[in-house]
Amino acid sequence: MTTSTQGLAFEQAAADYAANRPSYPPALIDAVEDLAGRPVAGARVADVGAGTGLGTALLHARGAHVVAVEPGPMMAAQLRRTLPGVSLVRGDGNRLPLASASVDLVTYAQAWHWTDPARSVPEARRVLRPGGALALWWNDQDSTDGWAAAQLARVRRFLGAEDDANQGPPDLMVRFRRLPPGLDFGRRQVAWTRRVTVGTHLANLASYSDFLVRDADTVAAFLAAERDHLSALFPGGTLEEKYVVSLAVARP
Numbered sequence: 163m164t165t166s167t168q169g170l171a172f173e174q175a176a177a178d179y180a181a182n183r184p185s186y187p188p189a190l191i192d193a194v195e196d197l198a199g200r201p202v203a204g205a206r207v208a209d210v211g212a213g214t215g216l217g218t219a220l221l222h223a224r225g226a227h228v229v230a231v232e233p234g235p236m237m238a239a240q241l242r243r244t245l246p247g248v249s250l251v252r253g254d255g256n257r258l259p260l261a262s263a264s265v266d267l268v269t270y271a272q273a274w275h276w277t278d279p280a281r282s283v284p285e286a287r288r289v290l291r292p293g294g295a296l297a298l299w300w301n302d303q304d305s306t307d308g309w310a311a312a313q314l315a316r317v318r319r320f321l322g323a324e325d326d327a328n329q330g331p332p333d334l335m336v337r338f339r340r341l342p343p344g345l346d347f348g349r350r351q352v353a354w355t356r357r358v359t360v361g362t363h364l365a366n367l368a369s370y371s372d373f374l375v376r377d378a379d380t381v382a383a384f385l386a387a388e389r390d391h392l393s394a395l396f397p398g399g400t401l402e403e404k405y406v407v408s409l410a411v412a413r414p
């Protein structure tokens with residue numbers, strides 16, 4: 163499966179994605195402003211790979227004039243339902259459907275890794291106004307210890323990712339190591355948590371592309387076993403997920 167094929171796996175699960183994926187903490191937007199050297203309010207922002215609009219909504223709520231760019235028709239339709247007042251164009255980061263020098267910020271919330279940097283970096287440069295910034299962020303579950311570490315080990319076994327590189331605690335710096343070369347990125351990490359039901363936690367897990375591309379019955383059996391594990395651990399029916407958002411901002 164190619165990166166571009168797996169990048170569109172979310173299409174089959176747009177409503178579940180919107181209902182269960184976490185958004186991002188408000189402190190993230192403060193960090194974007196700090197590293198970009200300008201307020202988000204009043205800025206013209208292209209939120210690329212906007213999906214169902216989780217990042218778009220946050221930027222819009224902070225007063226940005228956002229145009230959402232999304233290649234997937236189902237994700238785009240979900241965004242239109244959630245944010246009817248926000249501009250949306252179909253397209254992708256490798257060939258942005260935007261005029262040159264037209265935006266102050268290009269943002270990618272959990273979407274940059276689906277692009278081809280040889281094309282998406284020049285495209286971001288093209289559409290940015292002088293002094294503009296490119297902001298990339300990823301929200302990763304912090305499964306360093308406790309129940310989350312045990313679950314990560316089960317997930318890795320299920321996904322067949324038991325090679326040496328995937329042993330041990332999760333690498334929460336990995337996003338920074340995979341940034342495109344040739345740009346000078348400022349970096350920040352923002353830790354945060356959310357309390358959710360076991361059902362929401364599992365539906366969120368199932369919305370990741372690694373699960374979406376696998377056989378549905380096998381995934382359902384794995385999730386049923388996870389529900390048993392977690393229900394025994396959390397008889398109250400809720401748990402706290404820990405996250406770290408890794409943010410990188412460059413002024414190309």
Ligand SMILES: C[S@@+](CC[C@H](N)C(=O)[O-])C[C@H]1O[C@@H](n2cnc3c(N)ncnc32)[C@H](O)[C@@H]1O
Nearest residue numbers: 169211212213216217234254255271273276277
């Ligand atoms: C993990 S989702 C992130 C969605 C949203 N930004 C969020 O924060 O929830 C990744 C999104 O990237 C989109 N995508 C896939 N390939 C892409 C590409 N080449 N350029 C831009 N977006 C892409 C997918 O359709 C999907 O909506």
